[in-house]
Amino acid sequence: MSIPAAYTCSKTFSGFPCTHRQWRHPGHCRFVHGYSRSFRFWFQARSLDQHGFVVDFSSLRSLQQRLAAQFDHTFLANADDPLLATWQSLHEQGALDLRVMTNVGMEASAELVWGWANELLQAREGGRSCCFRVEARENEKNAACFTAVPPWFRTTTPMADDDDLDDPWPELAFRESSYDEPLDSYGDEPDQQPEGLGIWEAP
Numbered sequence: 001m002s003i004p005a006a007y008t009c010s011k012t013f014s015g016f017p018c019t020h021r022q023w024r025h026p027g028h029c030r031f032v033h034g035y036s037r038s039f040r041f042w043f044q045a046r047s048l049d050q051h052g053f054v055v056d057f058s059s060l061r062s063l064q065q066r067l068a069a070q071f072d073h074t075f076l077a078n079a080d081d082p083l084l085a086t087w088q089s090l091h092e093q094g095a096l097d098l099r100v101m102t103n104v105g106m107e108a109s110a111e112l113v114w115g116w117a118n119e120l121l122q123a124r125e126g127g128r129s130c131c132f133r134v135e136a137r138e139n140e141k142n143a144a145c146f147t148a149v150p151p152w153f154r155t156t157t158p159m160a161d162d163d164d165l166d167d168p169w170p171e172l173a174f175r176e177s178s179y180d181e182p183l184d185s186y187g188d189e190p191d192q193q194p195e196g197l198g199i200w201e202a203p
Helices: 056-072 082-092 107-126
Strands: 007-020 035-045 074-078 098-101 129-137 143-147 172-179
Touching: 007 056, 035 056, 035 107, 056 074, 056 172, 074 082, 098 107, 107 129, 107 143, 129 172
Parallel strands: 007 074, 074 098
Antiparallel strands: 007 035, 035 129, 129 143, 143 172
C-alpha cells in the first residue's frame, strides 16, 4: 500500500503554436486547423529536495525544449492519416514541419507529455517525485487532462502498518476533457526551438 504524497506543485509551459487535423471526424475538425497549445504539469513528492522543492522548475528546461521541438510551429499528423504521404511530401519541400503521432488530439497529447515528464524525473531522482497530472490546453475555453501516478512512484516508499488502508491511487489512469466549439488562438512565440528532439525526419 502507499499513501498520497504530502507536497504538490504545478508548472505551465505555453506558447506552442501548431496545426493538426482529426481526419476521422465528421465535422470541421477534419480540416487542418491550429491552436497555441499550453501544458500544465502537476508534480508530487513525499519529501522535498535539498532546496525545499517538490520539483526545481529551473531543472525542467529539457522538458520545455522537448515540448518546443514537438509543438512549436509544427504540423501534427496521425500515423494512419490517409494523406500522410502528402504531408511528408510537403515536409520534404519545406512547406511544413511534420510530426507524426499516434493520436494528435489533446487528450493523447496530455498523456504523451506526462510520459516525458516522468521519464525525466525517474531517471534523475529515482522515484522521489513524479508528474501525476497534465492539462493540455488548446485555447482559453478548451482543455483535456491525463491523470495517473506511475507505478514506480506508488511503490517507492512503502508504509509500515498500513495494511488496512485502501490504496488511494487507482490502478488505471483516467482522462478528463472539456470541449466547446474549436476556436483558433495563437500566442506569442516561445524561446528558440532546439534541434533534434522529437522531430520526424522524412525518409
